[in-house]
Amino acid sequence: MLARAWLWALLSLYSQLATCHEPAEGDRALPSILNSGINGSELVGVRRGEGHVPAGHTLRSLLQTGSSRRLLQTPGAAVPFPPLKVMGDGKPCILFRARRIALRYQNNSLVDLTQRAFSPDSPVDTRGSVCYKDKAQLVLKFGDVEDLRALSIRLQMSSKFYESAGQSWFSLDRVSLHYNWSEEARFNVTEVYAPATSSYHCQHVSNLPRYSPLLVASGSTDPARLWSLTFTDFQLQAFNVFSGKFSSPADCATFLTPAVLMGLISSLILLLVLAYALHMVVHLRHVDDYDHKTTVYFPRAPDSDTVSADKSSP
Template identity: 65%
Template sequence: MCRCCDADGFGRERRRVSYDHGSLFTADEMRLPLQPHDWRPQLSRRKLLQYGGIMPYSPLNVVYNGKTCILFRARKLAIRYRNHTLVDLTLRVFGPDAIVDTRGSFCSKDKAILNIRFGDVEEIRGLAIRLQMSNTFYESAGQNWFTLDSVHIHYNWTHEATFNATDVYAPSTNSYHCQHVSSLQKYDTLLVPSSVTDNAAHWHITFTDFQIQAFNVHSNKFSSATDCATFFTPAILMGLITSLILLLVLAYALHMVVHLKHIDRYEEHKTTVYFPRSTEAENTDKNNL
């Protein structure tokens, strides 16, 4: 790794970091995004599972300094620019005959970058997709967690679209899995344009059946996955509410049945009450006759 400094138009120095694969990043790009001081991973909202889905493609292995440090796979990877045709990049990354260019990828103890270069794709020149991840120790959780910080789309050689990732995290000893990691609202928008004026507002990107692990990779296999699906999904909540309503109706029906049986038992034991008439009342009746 080598470091160098250059000056911008205002005479200020800007540090840049060059890694073994020849990719160049600014120091700002490598800085860990600030989290709120009270932020901590919401482990109780996640499912820990050994993902057993049948994937049509093998994972992409990224080797850095002779060691596999990133595992990545998806059932489908698609992008769209403005109203252009949807571009499916799946076979270019995971196809059996795909030759994937991952120059610029990088791994360290607390940082990881997955850089996938596609070259010219249809009308897009110099297309590349970069995922930046970080590994941080959180005292409140008592362990290290890795997060997907941002997703970058480089196109036409000099243009870039930046998406900030939200709620994409897992313990550093696990992998992360989600059915959809996307910038589309129908998929919960886990990828958000970094700003209103960013070029990302013109792009859509979707990873289907997304799984990644960037730290503690052993034997070239994914560890158990932390899934983005929560225990209480809308469908589960609706099921619980419906069950509660049916339970209340059943309880009310049982109460009414017990109450009716009690009334019947009371009617069976009820006797006719006889009130004896006085002598004066009988004499009055006789006189009337």
């Protein structure tokens, strides 16, 4: 109760301060924070002027500052890296981004390549990448990673014009891993395509069964069967790149997912059972009415029996 009273007192203090000056963007967010019951010591990363308010400052100290401020992301929140750009003829020709790149060989430890691929401080080597009118290849050379030597990932893409659609579409055809200088694991890619004027986006591009795998080992004896590769929050554009930003994405998510499809089938079965049950109920009601009408007995009147007897006598 004491804590609640303290929060309400701070809220009233904030309302008095708000009448003295126009609230900034960060000020408008504070009432919801007060009402949610968050302690002032839990607020971190609040910007004040040109500096930063260190963690541990109370709400009272934040409310008494007259300069503009805003809430930033809390520590540990995932901050996406900018997209990786491959230049061709002095302008971007391939854009690639993923929130995470996870690689594992059999039962070995998981290797996270995200920092190596997208960190601006140590950009990955993309020499060997090519951009043509109908072909493109993105080469990511990571060098030595743990027990792997000369590790690289290559994404091969193509573009084709379809007369029925009246436009060109690009597709990701193959993803291959090169390691230990001469070994290669090749994945064929299924259903990764988009209009050439758009980018392609998918939450998971992986060969793991739990993600509806889009990467498939190219053969039964290919070393790719021993690897697991997962791109999380995958986005790619390899053709018609006119700036350093992705075009509108074509997402891999469809309406008729397996779960939605099973739900529709189950609903259809239930509707059919319900319709059949209603039909049977209506039919049984008609049968009851018919049986009731046929079993009704109407006795003859006594007068009619006497008259008929008199007529029959000589």
